[in-house]
Amino acid sequence: MFLLVLWEAAVRLLMIEPWLLPAPSAILRALGEGGPLFAQHTAVTLYESLLGFLLAVVLAFALAFAMDALPLVRRALYPLLVASQTVPIISVAPLFLIWFGYGLLPKVLVAVLVCFFPVAVSLLDGLAGVDGELIDLLRSMGASRLTQLRLVKLPAALPALFSGLKIAATYSIMGAVIGEWLGAQAGLGYYMTLSQRSFATARVFAGIGIITLLSLAVFKVIELLEHRLMPWLRLRSEE
Numbered sequence: 501m502f503l504l505v506l507w508e509a510a511v512r513l514l515m516i517e518p519w520l521l522p523a524p525s526a527i528l529r530a531l532g533e534g535g536p537l538f539a540q541h542t543a544v545t546l547y548e549s550l551l552g553f554l555l556a557v558v559l560a561f562a563l564a565f566a567m568d569a570l571p572l573v574r575r576a577l578y579p580l581l582v583a584s585q586t587v588p589i590i591s592v593a594p595l596f597l598i599w600f601g602y603g604l605l606p607k608v609l610v611a612v613l614v615c616f617f618p619v620a621v622s623l624l625d626g627l628a629g630v631d632g633e634l635i636d637l638l639r640s641m642g643a644s645r646l647t648q649l650r651l652v653k654l655p656a657a658l659p660a661l662f663s664g665l666k667i668a669a670t671y672s673i674m675g676a677v678i679g680e681w682l683g684a685q686a687g688l689g690y691y692m693t694l695s696q697r698s699f700a701t702a703r704v705f706a707g708i709g710i711i712t713l714l715s716l717a718v719f720k721v722i723e724l725l726e727h728r729l730m731p732w733l734r735l736r737s738e739e
Contacts, residue, residue: 522702527709530702537691542710544687545676548604549718552611553672557665559612560619568627568653569645578624585617590678597683607679607687614675615668622664626657662726669718673711 504524510516511523518526531538563581567574589610596606634652643651680689688707695703 519699519701522705526702527705530700531706531709534703534706538688538706538710541686541688541691542714545673545680545689545711546714548607548676548679548687549611549672549714551604552608552675553615553669553718555608556612556615556668556672557619560616560623560664564620564623564627565649567624574624581617581620589614589675590682593679593682596679602683602685606682607676607684610679611672611675614671614678618664618667618671619661620664622660622667623657626660627653629660630656658726658730662722662730666719666722666726669722670715673715673718677711 508523508525511521522530563577567577592613593606593610596609600606600609630653634656635648638648638652676687677689677692680687681693684690688711692704692707695701695707
């Protein structure tokens with residue numbers, strides 16, 4: 501709150517032009533005046549990001565389980581998985597626009613790309629870090645791979661998995677917005693681009709504020725799910 505007051509006072513005392521740096525009051529006013537429009541674009545961005553996030557989680561689970569079960573697959577694909585992160589997403593997104601147009605698919609694909617790596621790597625590391633003695637015990641009892649995964653590996657991998665999920669959830673909003681920046685017909689990124697071109701800087705800041713709140717909200721949802729599936733974390737924090 502102090503920083504907001506300081507920001508407001510600095511803009512007024514220094515008489516900074518609104519198109520250069522709007523005051524917080526101007527940003528709130530722009531948010532209130534464009535409420536229905538912001539809600540419409542927010543819904544589009546949220547849908548794109550959640551769809552991309554869910555698809556990334558499904559793909560990450562499938563790949564992580566395959567790489568954990570088959571060492572040959574891991575040795576073949578893990579370097580490619582790491583190398584894929586050296587390519588900036590902002591440079592790949594224009595190709596999606598060329599190939600798939602300006603509809604929903606390119607934004608979802610960008611969200612999938614930014615979410616896939618942290619989920620896949622965190623789950624794979626969690627599965628690899630399971631106590632080998634527990635696995636040997638289950639094998640001696642005749643447990644199948646699926647049973648080992650259900651009873652030991654997946655529960656033990658949950659802390660690492662949720663670390664990746666929380667990162668991916670916040671990235672999903674960013675990925676959808678990046679796709680909208682490059683070409684879209686709706687969404688917060690599209691709205692911010694239009695506002696920037698008309699020097700409506702207060703609207704751009706309002707969009708940034710909404711994106712921040714969305715990222716915090718999805719992070720909190722994953723955190724609540726984490727405490728739901730791992731209640732011992734809550735008990736540990738209360739001690």
